[in-house]
Amino acid sequence: MRVLVVAEHDNHNLKAETLATVTAALQVASAVDVVVLGADCATVVDAAAKIDSISEVLLVDNPVYQHPLAENCAPLLVTLAGSYSHLLASSSTFGKNLMPRVAALLDVSQLSDIVEIISENTFVRPIYAGNALATLKALDPIKVITVRASAFALAVLTNAAAPVRKIECVIDNSQSVFIRHELTQSSHPQLGTARIIISGGRGLQSAENFTLLEKIASRLNAAVGASRAAVDAGFAPNDSQIGQTGKIVAPDLYIAVGISGAIQHVAGMKDSKVIVAINNDADAPIFDIADYGLVADLFTVLPELERALAE
Amino acid sequence: MPLKIVVPVKQVVDYQVKVRVKKDGSGVETQDVKLSMNPFDEIAVEEAVQLKERGIADEIIAVSIGPSSCEQVLLNALAFGADRGILLQTALSFEPLIIAKLLQQIVVKENPDLVLMGKQAIDDDCSQTGQMLAALLNWPQATFVSKLVVEDKKATVTREIDGGLETLMVTIPAVITTDLRLNQPRYPSLPNIMKAKSKPLEKWRVEDFKVDLAPRQQVLKVTAPPKRAKGIKVNSVNELIKLLHETDKVI
Helix, strand or coil, rough: EEEECCCCCCCCCHHHHHHHHHHHHHHHHEEEEEEEECCHHHHHHHHHCCCCCCCCEEEEECCCHHCCCCHHHHHHHHHHHHCCCCCEECCCCCHHHHHHHHHHHHCCCCCEEEEEEEEEEEEEEEEEHEEEEEEEEEEEEEEEECCCHHHCCCCCEECCCCCCCEECCCCCCCCCCEEEECCCCCCCCCCCCEEEEEEEEEHCCCCCCCCHHHHHHHCCCEEEEEEHHHHCCCCCCCEECCCCCHHHHHHHEEEEECCCCCCHCCCCCCCCCEEEEECCCCCCHHHHHCCEEEEECCCHHHHHHHHHHHH | CCEEEEECEEEEECCCCCCCCCCCCCCCCCCCCEEEEEEHHHHHHHHHHHHHHHEEEEEEEEEECCCHHHHHHHHHHHCCCCCCCEEEEECCCCCCHHHHHHHHHHHHHCCCCCCECCCCCCCCCCHHHHHHHHHCCCCCEEEEEEEEEEEEEEEEEEEEEECCEEEEEEEEEEEEEEEEEEEECCCHHHHHHHHHHCEEEEEEHHCCCCCCCCCCCEEEEEEECCCCCEEEEEHHHHHHHHHHHHHHHCC
C-alpha cells in the first residue's frame, strides 16, 4: 500500500490542511508521498519535503498549474494513480472540487470528508449535517478520499528533507481558464487552523457591529466566523460562514455570539473542544451544546469581555 | 442559439428535520419524515428559470433518480418553471458515481448545453456528483458558483472558495454546481403549481440504462454522533473568563 497526498497551496505556502491530510494518510499506510502541482512553488516544495515521515515529494512545476483547475489537475493525478492504493486531499474547496473528478476518471467511488480511519478500506464520515456517522467500506482497488482536516492533528515539519522527484507531465485543457481571485483580507488567523474562533450571528444586527468581534479576536489571536444568517444579511464575508455547507471547524475554543444554533450551523462547529454561547434568548438551541452559556445582551457583554481580556 | 439546460433534482429529508438514526444501525429514519427538494437544487432550478426568462435558455429539463415519491420534487421543479421532467425510478439508493453515470446517459440522450445542479445534497453531504458527471462527459466544471454570466457559448462563473472568490471562464457545454448565494429561489405561484401537473413527465427505470449499478461502497453501520456533556450557565463575563483560563486553559 502506498498513499499519495495532493498538496494544497498558493505557490508560496503549504496549507495546514495538507499537514492534517498527511496525518490521516500515515494512519492508512506507512508509505506516503506528497504531490505538489504548482508554478514557481519552491517554498511549497521545501515545506512539503520536510513533513515528518513522508517518503517522497512529486513535483510538477509549470505555469499551467499556477491555479489548480480541476480539468488540468485531475488527468495528471490519474497518470500517477497506478502506483498508489489511496489518493487523499483535504475536504477544502480545493479537494472537494478536484477529487471527485479524479475518482470518476479512474472509474472508482469517492469518500468525502472522512473523520476517522478504521482500516485501509474502512472509514467513518458524517452524514446529515453530522447528525449521523456512517462507517463505510470502500470496495474499489484505488480509494479516492477527502479528509476533514479538523479531525486530524497536523503533521510536524522536520529538518530532514524527503527527496523531490520532478515529473515532466503537463495537461493543459482548452475548456477552462482562470480569470481572477478576490481573496478576503484579514489580519486574523484562518478559520481552518485557528485555535480560537469567535463567531457572530444575526444578533450582531449589522456589519459594523462585527468590529466588536474583531476587537476580541485581536486580543485572543482568534479567527472570526459567522452563521449563515449573518452572511445572508451581509454582515460578514461568504467565506466566513461556518456550518454544514460552509466551513467545518473544531478549534480549542469556539465562542458563538448572537447565534441561535440552527442544526446547519451546529454541524460546522460541534466538535470544538470548548463551546461558549452568548445570547439574550435563554431558549436558543445553541445553549444545548455549549459548555458555558451566558444569557445576556451581547452589546453589553462584548465590550466587557474586551476590557477584561485587555487586563 | 438559446440553451437547453438539464437540472438534476434530489429528494432529501427536509432541512428543518433533525434526523434520527435507526436502532438497527442501518441508516437514518426516513419514514413519516418531511421530504423536500435538496435546497441547492432549488437554487439550480431557479437559476435555469432565470436564464430562460432572460432569453438565454429555451428549454429546462428536470431529472430525478429515486422512488416514485420523487415525482413530487419534479412537479416542484416544473412549478418553478422547468418545461418537462424525467424520473428514473428505483427503490435503491446509489452512490454519487452511479448517479453521475445515470445522469451521463440522460445528457447523451438530451444533448443539453448546460447541466446546472446543487453543489451538494444535504443528506449524504458528499458534494461529488457534478464533478463526476463533468469528468465522465469530458466537460469543464464550475463548482460552488455564486455568480453566473452566460454569453457566446462561454460561461463566466464566480466560485466560492476557501479564502474568498475565484472567477473562471468555462466553455459550453459545462457542468455548473450552485452555491447558496447564486440566487434566492422563488415560491411557485398557485397557477404555476396547477400548470405543472399538465407538463410532460417521462418515466424510466434505472435498469433501462446500460449502467453498472453494483455498489462500490458498503455501509457497515450508521450511528448517532457522541453527545456533548451538558454545559452550565455562567452569570458574568468574569466567571466565564476564569473558567476558560483556569479550568479549560484555552485562553
